[in-house]
Amino acid sequence: MDEVEVVVAHSQRATLRVGEVFLKIDSDQQNIDVEVAAMALAPVPTPEILWRNPPVLAISAVPGTALGVLGAPSTASPAAWAAAGAAVRRLHEAPLPPWPGRKNYDELPAELEAECDWLISSGVLPSDLVKRNREIAEAAFRPWRPMFVHGDLQITHIFVDGDELTGIIDWSEAGPGDPMFDLASLTLGHEERLADVLTGYGSDVDLDAIRAWWSLRSLLASRWLIEHGFDPNSPGCEFDVLRSRM
Template identity: 70%
Template sequence: MDEVEVVVAHTERATLRVGDVFLKVDSDQTNTDIEVKAMALAPIPTPEILWRKPPVLALAALSGSALGRLGEPSPASSAAWAAAGAAIRKLHDAPLPPWSSRRSLEEIRTRLDDECEGLVANDVLPADVVTRNREVAEAALRPWTPVFIHGDLQITHVFVDGDQVTGVIDWSEAAPGDALYDLAILTLGHEEHLDDVIAGYGIDVDRAVIRAWWSWRSLCAARWLIEHGFDPDTPGAEFDVLRSQM
């Protein structure tokens, strides 16, 4: 029998791997509903759904390996990063999914303000780091034309084999949203590959907004990461991203 590998586990969800099958267990079936619908609509490779028996979703493993990990040099080539950019552009050019955005602009702004206040009040980060990144993040808080976004496009969610994208996983945050948010999450902590991604994406983008989303994501993710047993202060991770914006 294949060994059971715990890919990720916290109080909200867990993912296990058994051989070539991934078993995802989510406490909120709304997330799984969106994931299944998004994968059916996305015009890019996604994992095959083997079966679903709530609260478990079984997916076939993708070929290749993840584009990289936050805090570590990416083993993928520049061409692979460009291919990821091209895949994102194809997703963003697709028709919008038939459900509403999961966050309004006002909710995004309010969350940022609340998280910044908590980081300072609890001495998680120096006040000047939080204040500076709150200023940087402001550039992202503007109206945008919504596109079909993945919504959580971390580099561990994009699989490549050589210079080809073999699939994208974890679609529970998919929704209409800001195209530059996807590009920012993919390149968070890997600024050295931003040019490759933009080249593959095929059109010029506002890099100041991408940097703004780096700050927003890093500020807003910190408390959740700490509460769920992850360390945003590991080298190359969220706190280093915030410090680099100073």
Template identity: 70%
Template sequence: MNEVKVVVAHQDCATLRVGDVFLKIDATQTRTDREVEAMALAPIPTPEILWREPPVLALAALPGTALGRLGQPSASSPAAWAAAGAAVRQLHDAPLPPWPGRSLDEIASDLDGECAWLVANEVLPTDLIARNRRIAETALRPWTPVFTHGDLQVAHVFVDGDEVTGVIDWSEASRGDALFDLAILTLGHEEHLDDVVAGYGGDVDLDVIRAWWSLRSLLAIRWLAEHGFDPSAPGCEIDVLRSRM
């Protein structure tokens, strides 16, 4: 019998690995519906769907390894990071998905609420919060929507050598800001930003990517803490905020 490995588990959902099969358990079926549809629409490699029996979605494991992990140095080559950037460009050039993403007003409101919570609970120094909030506001500008993954963490991109073999976890896919995807991919891995941008091509506003680093980190801290993760771990969200000072 294959070993059962808990990949991630929190109040929203859980993912288990049994051999070469991933079992995603999510009580919110609309989120799984979105993931299945997004994978069908995406023009880049995604996991094969083996079967679905709500609340479980079974996916085949992708070949290769994750491009990296937040808080850890990446062993992947510059060419692999560039290939990830090229895959993101291919996604962003695809037709838009039929559902919308979050609006500027929603994101701005969330930023207000999370910064107020961080200050009220003395989670971080007020000057650190204020500095990153000023940086984050650069991301809050109109954008031309593209097909975004929505949660393009470095651990969600798999590579074999210098080639991308697939991208996982599509439940947050929507119409959104292209630079948000690039920011999430390079969060905590600033040293690989140039490689990703080189693969992505075109004119990329690096200040907006850096603004999304601050914005995403400010928004994530409470959720991470409440779901059993540690945003203060070396190289993670709080270190990202500190690096902006």
């Protein structure tokens, strides 16, 4: 009998794997609604939906292996990274989904201020490091055209087999949004792979906005990660991303 593997678990959601089936349990059914709808619309490979019985969604495993993990070098080929970039481009050029964006971009400046204040007052990070990254992060607050974005395009959410992309998972944050956020999320902690991604994605990118999102995402995520038992200070993770900006 297959063992039950806990893929991720915290107070908001949990994902379990049993053989070739993933069971996603979410306290907010809107997340599952968005995931199901986004996978139906996305012009890229996604997992097969096996069944849904709220609060559980069962999906099939996609073939291949993750493009990499945050905090460790990626062994995937440059061609695999380029294939990921090409898939992201197809997604961004697809018609916008009919639901509102999952991220409220208008609230990000206030959220950034609050998180930076917490990082400094708590002593988690040096004030000069936080202030420098905040300066960089503010370049993300610029005019941009909404596109169909994944919204949580971590490196572990893209699967490849050799040089071919086999699937993109975890679509609960999908919706209209800033395309540079997707590119930054994909290359967070793997900045050296950005050129490979852009080989597949093509031109028409804002490199300053991508660099800004590396800082902004890391600053905004750090407190949540700490409070939910994750360590942003692990080698190659969010704190190292922030330190590299210095």
